Amino acid sequence: MPLNDALKRHKTELLDALKADDRACLESRLPELRSADIAEILQDLLEDEDLLRGRALLERLPLERRASVLGHLHGEEQLAITEALGDDALLAVLEEMGADERTDFYKLLDDDRREALLRRMARQEREELKRLASYEEGTAGALMTSDYVAIPAGMTVSRALMRVRQTAPDAETVYQLYVVDTEGRLAGTLSLRQLMVARPGARVDDLMIHDVIHTSVDTPQEEVARVVARYDLLALPVIDEARRLVGIVTHDDALDVMESEATEDIHKGMSIGALEDGVGRVPLWSLYRKRVTWLVLLVFGNLFSGAGLAHFEDTIAAQVALVFFLPLLIGSGGNAGAQAATLMVRGMATGDVGVRDWGKLLGRELLVAGSLGLTMALAVAPIGVIRAGEAVAMVVALSMIAIVLFGSLLGMCLPFVLDRLGWDPATASAPLVTTLIDASGVLIYLSIATLILAG
Amino acid sequence: MPLNDALKRHKTELLDALKADDRACLESRLPELRSADIAEILQDLLEDEDLLRGRALLERLPLERRASVLGHLHGEEQLAITEALGDDALLAVLEEMGADERTDFYKLLDDDRREALLRRMARQEREELKRLASYEEGTAGALMTSDYVAIPAGMTVSRALMRVRQTAPDAETVYQLYVVDTEGRLAGTLSLRQLMVARPGARVDDLMIHDVIHTSVDTPQEEVARVVARYDLLALPVIDEARRLVGIVTHDDALDVMESEATEDIHKGMSIGALEDGVGRVPLWSLYRKRVTWLVLLVFGNLFSGAGLAHFEDTIAAQVALVFFLPLLIGSGGNAGAQAATLMVRGMATGDVGVRDWGKLLGRELLVAGSLGLTMALAVAPIGVIRAGEAVAMVVALSMIAIVLFGSLLGMCLPFVLDRLGWDPATASAPLVTTLIDASGVLIYLSIATLILAG
Numbered sequence: 001m002p003l004n005d006a007l008k009r010h011k012t013e014l015l016d017a018l019k020a021d022d023r024a025c026l027e028s029r030l031p032e033l034r035s036a037d038i039a040e041i042l043q044d045l046l047e048d049e050d051l052l053r054g055r056a057l058l059e060r061l062p063l064e065r066r067a068s069v070l071g072h073l074h075g076e077e078q079l080a081i082t083e084a085l086g087d088d089a090l091l092a093v094l095e096e097m098g099a100d101e102r103t104d105f106y107k108l109l110d111d112d113r114r115e116a117l118l119r120r121m122a123r124q125e126r127e128e129l130k131r132l133a134s135y136e137e138g139t140a141g142a143l144m145t146s147d148y149v150a151i152p153a154g155m156t157v158s159r160a161l162m163r164v165r166q167t168a169p170d171a172e173t174v175y176q177l178y179v180v181d182t183e184g185r186l187a188g189t190l191s192l193r194q195l196m197v198a199r200p201g202a203r204v205d206d207l208m209i210h211d212v213i214h215t216s217v218d219t220p221q222e223e224v225a226r227v228v229a230r231y232d233l234l235a236l237p238v239i240d241e242a243r244r245l246v247g248i249v250t251h252d253d254a255l256d257v258m259e260s261e262a263t264e265d266i267h268k269g270m271s272i273g274a275l276e277d278g279v280g281r282v283p284l285w286s287l288y289r290k291r292v293t294w295l296v297l298l299v300f301g302n303l304f305s306g307a308g309l310a311h312f313e314d315t316i317a318a319q320v321a322l323v324f325f326l327p328l329l330i331g332s333g334g335n336a337g338a339q340a341a342t343l344m345v346r347g348m349a350t351g352d353v354g355v356r357d358w359g360k361l362l363g364r365e366l367l368v369a370g371s372l373g374l375t376m377a378l379a380v381a382p383i384g385v386i387r388a389g390e391a392v393a394m395v396v397a398l399s400m401i402a403i404v405l406f407g408s409l410l411g412m413c414l415p416f417v418l419d420r421l422g423w424d425p426a427t428a429s430a431p432l433v434t435t436l437i438d439a440s441g442v443l444i445y446l447s448i449a450t451l452i453l454a455g
Numbered sequence: 456m457p458l459n460d461a462l463k464r465h466k467t468e469l470l471d472a473l474k475a476d477d478r479a480c481l482e483s484r485l486p487e488l489r490s491a492d493i494a495e496i497l498q499d500l501l502e503d504e505d506l507l508r509g510r511a512l513l514e515r516l517p518l519e520r521r522a523s524v525l526g527h528l529h530g531e532e533q534l535a536i537t538e539a540l541g542d543d544a545l546l547a548v549l550e551e552m553g554a555d556e557r558t559d560f561y562k563l564l565d566d567d568r569r570e571a572l573l574r575r576m577a578r579q580e581r582e583e584l585k586r587l588a589s590y591e592e593g594t595a596g597a598l599m600t601s602d603y604v605a606i607p608a609g610m611t612v613s614r615a616l617m618r619v620r621q622t623a624p625d626a627e628t629v630y631q632l633y634v635v636d637t638e639g640r641l642a643g644t645l646s647l648r649q650l651m652v653a654r655p656g657a658r659v660d661d662l663m664i665h666d667v668i669h670t671s672v673d674t675p676q677e678e679v680a681r682v683v684a685r686y687d688l689l690a691l692p693v694i695d696e697a698r699r700l701v702g703i704v705t706h707d708d709a710l711d712v713m714e715s716e717a718t719e720d721i722h723k724g725m726s727i728g729a730l731e732d733g734v735g736r737v738p739l740w741s742l743y744r745k746r747v748t749w750l751v752l753l754v755f756g757n758l759f760s761g762a763g764l765a766h767f768e769d770t771i772a773a774q775v776a777l778v779f780f781l782p783l784l785i786g787s788g789g790n791a792g793a794q795a796a797t798l799m800v801r802g803m804a805t806g807d808v809g810v811r812d813w814g815k816l817l818g819r820e821l822l823v824a825g826s827l828g829l830t831m832a833l834a835v836a837p838i839g840v841i842r843a844g845e846a847v848a849m850v851v852a853l854s855m856i857a858i859v860l861f862g863s864l865l866g867m868c869l870p871f872v873l874d875r876l877g878w879d880p881a882t883a884s885a886p887l888v889t890t891l892i893d894a895s896g897v898l899i900y901l902s903i904a905t906l907i908l909a910g
Contacts, residue, residue: 196616
């Protein structure tokens with residue numbers, strides 16, 4: 001974590017003060033630190049299994065700060081650090097959290113604890129929490145918060161400003177306001193900026209934008225993040241089936257989604273399933289499971305290359321030197337193919353490449369891959385001559401062009417095919433593509449060898 | 456691009472109206488569309504090389520809208536669409552753009568055009584543009600805008616609010632205000648939210664946070680984005696060497712950086728250099744160059760596996776069946792190794808994994824990779840028995856464990872080693888890791904084979 005030096009020093013000082021139980025120092029240092037930084041110190045303590053000191057640190061924070069620090073921790077960490085808190089103390093922290101973070105935390109708790117908390121809540125609060133917790137993970141509904149400023153249609157600017165002042169401490173953002181009709185349906189939006197420069201007697205209906213960019217509760221979170229990015233939004237309003245405004249997704253949550261979705265995509269590119277936590281913290285068993293499935297599947301996939309080789313046993317036995325170039329050829333094809341697949345998968349994920357571009361992209365890949373294959377063939381040919389004579393060199397060079405070209409086209413097309421079949425295009429991972437190219441590369445290479453060397 | 460259906464319809468209607476030159480329809484449709492959407496229509500026109508219609512569309516927009524649409528285009532597209540504009544017309548558009556977008560566009564122009572524009576500008580404007588254009592690409596300086604609200608220390612709340620109202624239309628964000636001293640140094644920050652609920656006669660100095668999260672002009676943009684994400688900021692102030700406030704990076708720019716850096720990292724993971732544009736638009740020659748360098752380097756790297764095979768020629772000739780399992784073994788090792796490398800590289804990029812975690816991660820990888828190797832050995836053993844007898848099956852199973860274990864540890868350690876050497880850890884791409892594992896896998900496999908089968 002590239003923290004600046006001042007922050008690193010703050011952290012060391014605070015940890016020392018905690019260890020020495022130096023209350024005076026703690027009292028003076030803690031207010032200077034941001035919640036994200038205190039959360040990181042807590043994470044360090046938890047990683048050293050120093051739960052006692054971690055809880056002591058949390059208890060020293062004012063309630064509001066405690067809630068915000070807690071919001072920066074991962075699920076497992078939140079549970080560990082709050083385990084010893086009584087139900088009333090936990091409820092007090094929960095009530096200070098943002099509605100979205102409160103919901104995420106609530107979902108981690110076991111049934112007994114949930115019941116105990118719900119029983120202590122006011123009815124409206126309880127309904128709200130249950131509603132937010134009901135949306136599926138990874139959707140706009142699970143990401144959104146209900147702490148937004150809604151303004152009834154027909155209100156004047158001066159009254160709307162008063163409303164903003166009153167709700168300021170609670171709302172996630174007061175800078176974008178949402179106008180709702182009597183049914184709670186989203187009717188328009190206006191910014192605090194607009195409100196501030198408007199005539200106090202004007203009505204919000206006359207200022208607002210009617211055609212609001214919005215999303216629905218079941219939209220996948222990566223699409224939510226992309227809409228926020230596309231339109232440079234501070235927040236994106238979320239509506240239910242009845243077009244009622246039920247929440248907003250704020251820019252900072254969109255940024256977090258963008259980062260975690262990128263991590264997931266990068267991992268998928270290597271056939272690693274989505275991890276529920278950082279690679280250093282996720283349980284070993286889970287890490288094993290997320291990696292093993294595809295690895296074992298690909299073991300069976302690779303049997304095809306073995307079968308191909310067995311089929312050409314005589315060619316190999318007659319010219320063992322052919323084997324020397326086998327890893328090189330299938331490796332090169334795999335590399336070029338994985339490149340092509342990665343370019344397509346990422347392009348499709350960012351919306352840069354669509355299915356309708358397929359034809360054009362195929363033409364481009366044909367040219368680029370052809371040039372790549374030719375370059376690589378020229379690089380390998382002299383080595384082939386030196387190590388195994390001209391005939392084998394010719395076989396290797398021709399195979400290089402054919403395998404790189406075939407591999408690239410396969411890598412390029414696979415994501416589109418998977419997409420058509422209703423699969424995630426990211427299933428066209430580097431391991432899958434290289435395994436497919438291993439098998440086909442063996443066939444291409446040894447067919448060319450049999451043809452030329454037998455002739 | 457997953458646009459909602461209404462947007463798709465809007466687009467089709469607008470394109471039809473453009474083609475039919477239906478002015479009435481255009482006039483009614485255009486104000487309904489967002490700049491990002493009009494920009495996408497323009498991109499479609501440019502892709503179809505319909506420059507004429509693209510320019511006609513741009514000319515139909517009011518000046519402010521024209522600037523904002525232009526800001527959504529890529530560099531090449533901006534140049535193409537504005538090529539026919541006279542210097543005065545271009546200057547008018549430039550002046551409506553945000554300072555950061557104006558600077559990016561200015562940097563694309565050739566010297567003659569730059570001179571012509573500078574000559575037409577007021578002195579202050581010119582200095583400002585030249586200053587912003589002087590920062591290196593990919594740094595906070597190049598990313599920031601100078602359109603922020605600065606408030607002199609000592610101002611009262613009511614005067615600060617007046618200042619906000621006056622600057623509202625120009626500033627990128629009026630929601631976070633920056634207090635500067637008489638030297639222009641960043642002295643504090645406060646939010647519009649704070650300002651709105653404060654007593655009008657209070658002084659901003661008494662409300663502001665003194666210890667402002669900030670960055671310097673030369674901070675890499677990926678770190679800027681990470682700071683914005685970490686502290687959930689609306690904007691991050693940027694200071695120069697003299698601690699003077701020189702700009703801010705807003706949340707929407709941080710989101711764009713997060714997305715483009717993720718794309719760059721994903722491409723790097725396959726040894727593809729950073730593309731200057733989307734994969735469907737980047738020139739073919741550039742795409743070739745960004746892919747060929749490492750591919751050819753790896754051809755030479757793969758010669759080591761060939762040399763290894765040549766060394767064991769006798770073992771292979773004696774037992775050709777060994778070759779059948781070669782792609783499987785080095786492929787499996789490569790897959791497991793590339794997974795391990797990817798997990799580390801991404802963990803280091805997100806700050807989730809640090810060099811100090813190396814020891815702990817090594818222990819974890821040892822356990823996980825050992826289990827993976829064992830599982831894969833169990834999967835392959837029966838096939839080995841069927842296809843080549845018990846002795847070869849034993850060799851293959853033992854080699855699988857050894858190669859997967861070795862490959863995973865290599866893949867895990869390589870990013871750390873590269874980082875120590877001052878290289879980008881992302882250089883430990885899947886193609887590099889698999890090539891290294893190809894060569895070492897050959898040695899491991901055939902050494903074990905020679906040992907066991909000769910015995």
